Structures are given as C-alpha cells and as structure tokens.
C-alpha cells in the first residue's frame with residue numbers, strides 16, 4: 032500500500048429538505064461556523080448537496096462571498112437534453128458550478144428502482160460534464176444479518192463502475208452507506224465501516240490498479256454525527272463522510288467537518 036494523499040471529503044446530503052431561502056440561511060451559517068471554528072480546508076473539503084431548486088441560490092452565495100465550500104446535486108439524468116420531462120442534465124448542473132453529483136443513493140435505488148446499470152450511466156454523464164460522481168453503495172438489513180455485506184456491496188461497485196478507466200476511477204468518490212444505518216441513529220461501528228470501505232478499495236486495486244485505488248475516495252454514510260465522526264475517520268480506508276440529517280444543522284455539520292479536532296469516543 033502506498034501513502035495516501037487523499038483530501039478528506041465531508042458532504043452534506045440535504046435530501047428533500049429546505050427551500051431556497053432556507054438554503055441560503057444554512058449555507059451562511061455553515062460558512063460562519065467553519066470560519067469561527069477556524070476550519071482548515073486542507074484537512075477536509077466541505078460540500079453541500081441541496082435539492083435542485085436551491086442550487087442557483089447556493090451558487091450566488093458561494094461565488095459572491097467567495098466561500099470555501101463546494102456544492103453538488105443529488106441526482107442527474109443519463110441524457111444530454113431533449114424529451115425527458117422532469118429531468119436535469121449534467122450540463123445544466125455543471126453550468127451552475129456543481130462539482131459533485133450523488134448517483135445511486137439507496138433512496139433512489141429503493142424508491143425509483145435504480146439499477147447498477149443506470150447508476151453507471153449517471154456516473155458516466157456526470158464525468159462527461161466535468162463533475163465528480165459520488166457513487167453510493169451499501170447493503171440493507173437482511174443482507175447484513177446474513178453476513179453478506181461485502182459481497183453485496185462489491186457487486187454494486189463492480190456494476191456501477193463497469194467500463195471506467197483507471198484514471199477516471201482515481202478521481203471518483205464511492206460512498207458506502209449501509210441502508211440500515213441511514214436515518215436510524217444506528218451508526219455502523221468504525222470496524223464495520225472499515226471492513227466494507229477497505230474491501231471496496233481492495234476491489235478497485237484488483238480491477239483498476241494502484242493509482243486508481245490510491246486516488247479513489249471512499250466515504251462512509253449513515254447516522255454520522257460530530258460525536259461519532261472521529262472514530263469513523265480514524266479508519267484507514269475511510270476518506271470522508273456522506274451526512275444526511277446532521278448536515279441540516281450548521282453547528283453539527285461544522286463539527287463533523289472538523290473531525291480532526293473531535294475526540295475518538
């Protein structure tokens with residue numbers, strides 16, 4: 032294994048919460064919190080992932096105040112343009128300054144029957160527009176209880192990243208989010224997170240080689256809070272967190288972004 036130079040990534044997935052006025056309020060508060068607590072951007076890149084309707088307001092605020100925050104979208108169309116009522120293209124998101132796009136979140140896999148093949152096409156569209164996909168994978172409770180979490184998650188990784196070149200994979204983000212830990216308050220133990228995040232990197236190393244595996248950032252997501260983030264971030268193969276509920280509170284998310292100051296409990 033080579034030494035890592037991966038910048039930790041803390042991404043707040045707001046899901047279907049906050050209108051554009053509330054978005055402006057939260058981003059301002061978050062920026063203020065990070066500044067007040069002297070967050071060092073070199074120690075964690077901070078990203079907010081609001082609903083589509085908030086993106087223009089977030090862009091205006093980030094650009095106008097030169098905030099050290101990146102932002103992204105929660106989903107994207109596989110198509111470039113045309114007859115796809117209700118969909119948003121990668122180009123539209125890139126034009127709004129989005130740096131990241133979440134693809135294959137478990138809520139989309141569950142409620143919109145998204146397959147690995149579709150997730151793969153969405154990741155491809157995201158890369159094609161010069162943005163970085165955050166590819167979500169992770170097992171449900173039954174799979175976990177059967178002890179099949181690694182095999183299940185690696186199959187999703189294989190399908191979601193099929194056909195990608197090593198250089199592309201090196202720049203990607205994969206988020207391991209065990210479904211049973213999402214929004215339940217039941218966080219995976221640091222060992223649980225490491226088991227699967229480590230297996231993801233090992234699979235990428237096997238398929239795409241060392242440069243891809245060493246560049247790829249693997250996030251953990253599922254009930255991350257300021258109080259439990261340090262133990263998770265202490266794991267070798269965890270490069271950041273994808274945060275839901277706690278990202279809606281500036282103080283809490285600010286604490287998560289400053290994981291390096293938090294005690295390992």
Ligand SMILES: O=C(CO)COP(=O)(O)O
Nearest residue numbers: 044213214253254275276
């Ligand atoms: O789904 C998640 C982030 O994408 C995790 O959500 P919670 O942090 O609310 O468990």
